[in-house]
Amino acid sequence: MTSSKQARPTAVAWAVTLMAVPLLALPCSADLLSADTDRVHETLRAVVKLYGAGGLGRIESQGSGILVSADGFILTVLNPLLESAKPLVVLDNGRRIEARIVGVDSTRELALLKVEAEDLPFVQLRASSGTRAGDPILAYSNCFNIAAGAEAATVQRGVIAAVAKLRALQGFERFSYPGRVLVLDATTNNPGAAGGAITDPRGRLLGMIGKEVQSAATRTWVHYAIPCDTLFSFAQPLMSQRRDENAAPIDVATADPMAGSPRNTTIARNDLKAAGIQLLPNLLDRTPPFVDGVLPGSVAEQAGVRADDLIVFVNDRTIQDLNDLQTVLGSLEEDEPITITLLRGDKLLTVELAEKAEGTSR
Amino acid sequence: MSLLLLVSLFGAEPQALPKPDASVLDEQNRRVAMIKRITPAVVAVFGKDDAGGGSGVLISNDGYVLTNFHVVRGSGMAMKAGLPDGKVYDAVLVGIDPVGDVAMIKLLGSDDFPVATIGDSDRLRLGETVYAVGNPFLLATDFQPTVTAGIVSGLQRYQYPAGTLLEYADCIQTDAAINPGNSGGPLFNDAGELVGINGRGQFEKRGRVSVGVGFAISINQIKHFLDHLRGGLIIDHATLGATVTSDAEGRVVVDNILSSSDAYRQGLDVGDEIVRFGGRAIASVNDFKNVLGIYPSGWTVELTYRRDDRKETIHPRLVGVHGPGQLEEMIAPKEKPTPDGHPEIAPDKTDVPEKARPFIEEKPGFANEYFNRLQRERLLAGLRQKMARPDDTKTWRLTLLDQKLAEAKLLLDDKAALWDSPQRSDAIEHGRDAVRGDGLVGLLVALDQWRGLLINPERWFEDATFVGGYPSGDGARWLAIRTDHAGIVTTWYFDRHTQLLRAFECEIDPELAPVRVSLDNYRSLEGKLFPHDWRLEISSGPLGEFRVKEVTFDVK
Numbered sequence: 001m002t003s004s005k006q007a008r009p010t011a012v013a014w015a016v017t018l019m020a021v022p023l024l025a026l027p028c029s030a031d032l033l034s035a036d037t038d039r040v041h042e043t044l045r046a047v048v049k050l051y052g053a054g055g056l057g058r059i060e061s062q063g064s065g066i067l068v069s070a071d072g073f074i075l076t077v078l079n080p081l082l083e084s085a086k087p088l089v090v091l092d093n094g095r096r097i098e099a100r101i102v103g104v105d106s107t108r109e110l111a112l113l114k115v116e117a118e119d120l121p122f123v124q125l126r127a128s129s130g131t132r133a134g135d136p137i138l139a140y141s142n143c144f145n146i147a148a149g150a151e152a153a154t155v156q157r158g159v160i161a162a163v164a165k166l167r168a169l170q171g172f173e174r175f176s177y178p179g180r181v182l183v184l185d186a187t188t189n190n191p192g193a194a195g196g197a198i199t200d201p202r203g204r205l206l207g208m209i210g211k212e213v214q215s216a217a218t219r220t221w222v223h224y225a226i227p228c229d230t231l232f233s234f235a236q237p238l239m240s241q242r243r244d245e246n247a248a249p250i251d252v253a254t255a256d257p258m259a260g261s262p263r264n265t266t267i268a269r270n271d272l273k274a275a276g277i278q279l280l281p282n283l284l285d286r287t288p289p290f291v292d293g294v295l296p297g298s299v300a301e302q303a304g305v306r307a308d309d310l311i312v313f314v315n316d317r318t319i320q321d322l323n324d325l326q327t328v329l330g331s332l333e334e335d336e337p338i339t340i341t342l343l344r345g346d347k348l349l350t351v352e353l354a355e356k357a358e359g360t361s362r
Numbered sequence: 363m364s365l366l367l368l369v370s371l372f373g374a375e376p377q378a379l380p381k382p383d384a385s386v387l388d389e390q391n392r393r394v395a396m397i398k399r400i401t402p403a404v405v406a407v408f409g410k411d412d413a414g415g416g417s418g419v420l421i422s423n424d425g426y427v428l429t430n431f432h433v434v435r436g437s438g439m440a441m442k443a444g445l446p447d448g449k450v451y452d453a454v455l456v457g458i459d460p461v462g463d464v465a466m467i468k469l470l471g472s473d474d475f476p477v478a479t480i481g482d483s484d485r486l487r488l489g490e491t492v493y494a495v496g497n498p499f500l501l502a503t504d505f506q507p508t509v510t511a512g513i514v515s516g517l518q519r520y521q522y523p524a525g526t527l528l529e530y531a532d533c534i535q536t537d538a539a540i541n542p543g544n545s546g547g548p549l550f551n552d553a554g555e556l557v558g559i560n561g562r563g564q565f566e567k568r569g570r571v572s573v574g575v576g577f578a579i580s581i582n583q584i585k586h587f588l589d590h591l592r593g594g595l596i597i598d599h600a601t602l603g604a605t606v607t608s609d610a611e612g613r614v615v616v617d618n619i620l621s622s623s624d625a626y627r628q629g630l631d632v633g634d635e636i637v638r639f640g641g642r643a644i645a646s647v648n649d650f651k652n653v654l655g656i657y658p659s660g661w662t663v664e665l666t667y668r669r670d671d672r673k674e675t676i677h678p679r680l681v682g683v684h685g686p687g688q689l690e691e692m693i694a695p696k697e698k699p700t701p702d703g704h705p706e707i708a709p710d711k712t713d714v715p716e717k718a719r720p721f722i723e724e725k726p727g728f729a730n731e732y733f734n735r736l737q738r739e740r741l742l743a744g745l746r747q748k749m750a751r752p753d754d755t756k757t758w759r760l761t762l763l764d765q766k767l768a769e770a771k772l773l774l775d776d777k778a779a780l781w782d783s784p785q786r787s788d789a790i791e792h793g794r795d796a797v798r799g800d801g802l803v804g805l806l807v808a809l810d811q812w813r814g815l816l817i818n819p820e821r822w823f824e825d826a827t828f829v830g831g832y833p834s835g836d837g838a839r840w841l842a843i844r845t846d847h848a849g850i851v852t853t854w855y856f857d858r859h860t861q862l863l864r865a866f867e868c869e870i871d872p873e874l875a876p877v878r879v880s881l882d883n884y885r886s887l888e889g890k891l892f893p894h895d896w897r898l899e900i901s902s903g904p905l906g907e908f909r910v911k912e913v914t915f916d917v918k
Contacts, residue, residue, distance in 0.1 A: 094646070154575065190564070190575065
């Protein structure tokens with residue numbers, strides 16, 4: 001067995017074993033399996049249960065959030081449940097408070113909420129974590145809405161499997177998260193878990209459990225978290241601005257030069273997004289192609305598209321749902337103009353999107 | 363050697379490898395040794411004709427195994443079980459708790475099976491390490507179980523019956539992988555103690571594989587049911603006869619109560635706030651359901667309620683959720699196609715192996731009458747051996763002293779019964795109509811039942827039922843037999859170790875609380891034992907505590 005030739009077939013297996021060795025030597029975690037139960041209880045207090053709009057099909061009306069300040073700032077993901085006028089927050093002690101949305105990042109699909117309260121338990125947002133693959137983690141969330149009222153949320157343990165870019169699908173849409181995420185080896189991203197906390201064994205925040213997405217390559221569920229540096233750069237400015245309670249939520253992504261970038265334009269929703277049309281999230285098998293909103297000053301606005309218009313034809317081809325829309329848009333030539341027939345009330349009207357957004361690549 | 367080999371393959375320098383911390387290796391060695399110690403008691407349970415199966419765990423050397431009800435449902439009275447020693451054993455069904463999803467089976471063929479050490483699931487803490495051991499996906503064709511590790515993800519979880527009658531109350535949530543086939547297998551803590559029976563995964567929206575959310579029935583719940591299970595019973599879960607709801611202030615209050623319930627009889631009423639139940643503070647409806655879900659019907663559980671600014675503590679008896687025969691009907695195999703197309707049919711009795719047949723006695727209302735009979739015979743033998751028993755020609759004459767040393771005279775024979783004390787006197791003549799009422803008469807009827815039992819225990823036990831284990835009130839567990847003579851139902855409670863009769867309850871009138879006689883201070887009489895301290899409770903309340911001053915069994 002000293003000859004490398006004889007040993008070669010087992011090399012891969014041995015390499016896997018070898019990779020595990022440095023993990024065991026990390027000074028902060030003598031035992032990857034154990035968790036400090038006092039610390040677990042402390043962190044659980046900062047994880048809140050969220051309830052809002054939704055509840056149809058795959059759309060969850062329930063989620064998780066992380067208290068990141070004693071005066072009630074809560075980080076979560078940008079979920080359909082936040083379309084509720086006032087999402088309900090249930091604290092660890094069962095207290096129920098209505099929240100307002102301070103700001104969102106529609107590109108990274110993050111949201112910052114605020115409840116009016118004082119002296120709340122929270123976890124500290126940190127600008128960076130120095131997280132590496134192999135680090136042990138604990139995941140806290142109210143997955144499957146298992147806990148109600150004052151009951152403690154779920155805690156799971158795992159290891160950061162990789163820090164990597166995410167190529168995933170959300171429903172039938174591509175989910176292109178700009179930047180790296182923490183890929184986890186535990187089954188953390190279950191229904192209702194998005195917005196939950198990922199900490200190290202000492203209770204320091206490493207990230208936030210992301211939305212439910214599937215691998216674009218394998219169609220299996222991806223378990224991942226948004227790293228804390230991203231959370232920090234999103235939330236910290238909003239928290240320090242101390243905006244008026246009545247101010248409309250701000251979308252930091254519209255001011256973000258990355259929004260609508262070429263990376264995101266290969267699919268229908270973002271093609272039209274480049275023209276200024278925002279569609280409903282494609283979460284159902286047959287999501288109706290309603291216009292959810294139109295960006296001010298966009299090509300679409302100039303063409304006369306309005307929110308709540310229903311797209312019925314694109315270049316004379318019937319559109320029944322967002323999947324049809326994707327197929328039809330995908331079949332267009334690079335510089336082919338897009339003519340959309342819209343149903344508004346009981347009237348049909350046709351608009352032409354004069355130019356496709358710059359930078360589109362297919 | 364292996365590290366050197368790798369180094370040669372990858373061309374790296376040996377010093378590039380960090381040396382694992384000694385404490386980490388020690389911990390791993392400890393875990394490996396612990397797993398080696400606990401796995402021999404893990405059972406692979408096989409269904410009929412390779413139709414599914416699951417896991418189980420041995421809890422006694424003579425082969426009693428805990429598993430899930432849903433694992434053995436459909437297997438009939440006999441099944442096969444494999445142990446990590448590589449052998450296949452015949453097994454028979456012993457008892458079932460269909461609502462709690464627990465079943466007991468008994469492996470045949472040895473009196474020296476390896477067993478799991480039973481732990482205390484109330485001491486589990488969130489985040490502590492646990493191990494699920496079992497037979498996921500029925501991988502263990504060689505009966506070597508699969509071990510998965512995780513942490514305690516949640517405690518005191520209440521999981522609604524998901525379209526079935528299975529209710530998981532007060533259960534343990536873990537992220538240790540629990541997959542189909544793990545059902546019925548043990549959940550161990552880091553000390554290798556049995557803390558739960560894995561039974562359910564969160565499979566909603568994700569398919570039937572582990573998604574890091576599994577549930578185990580707490581072993582402390584199962585402890586309440588163990589004697590029932592051993593007794594071949596079909597056990598029902600309990601209701602208080604009252605429902606609760608959360609009011610606007612988040613208090614848990616009674617919103618409905620049956621006037622026939624023991625809780626109502628003891629004073630609980632609509633609008634009362636439940637403060638404590640079964641030794642736990644109650645802050646939510648789930649808290650209440652969690653406590654209710656861990657007790658068998660017939661148990662008494664301490665309950666504290668608040669009305670206005672006054673707190674009261676009562677000990678109501680819980681009653682079954684299902685009516686007589688209802689539970690049995692619900693779990694009976696149905697001759698209709700299941701969703702996957704296979705007709706579910708009653709197992710063919712001729713399939714039962716020769717070896718298992720002596721351990722199977724079918725009787726309506728029982729999981730396996732054989733094991734009920736075993737318990738009855740054991741208690742009967744104790745009764746015959748130990749207790750002083752006058753024959754039927756004799757009249758009992760007793761002088762009892764109450765706590766103020768006032769004398770009460772008691773006379774019992776086959777014609778009449780009489781109680782005479784300075785406070786109260788009454789008498790009954792046998793052969794007259796059945797007695798109803800809440801006075802002393804009920805007590806005399808009960809005492810006459812006792813005399814009947816002692817004179818001829820065989821006859822009294824003929825149609826009796828062993829009804830399981832019940833709390834004694836002082837932390838011990840009594841074993842109970844229920845008899846029905848001339849329409850009078852009496853429950854007899856025996857000390858599980860000494861096998862002495864410690865109490866009996868006589869249901870004189872279904873509308874009223876039972877008459878209860880508690881017995882203690884057994885002393886020698888006629889070469890055997892007779893209780894000298896009696897505590898008497900009639901339907902309207904306690905009559906008092908008495909000490910036997912004198913007892914004679916006269917010839918008529």
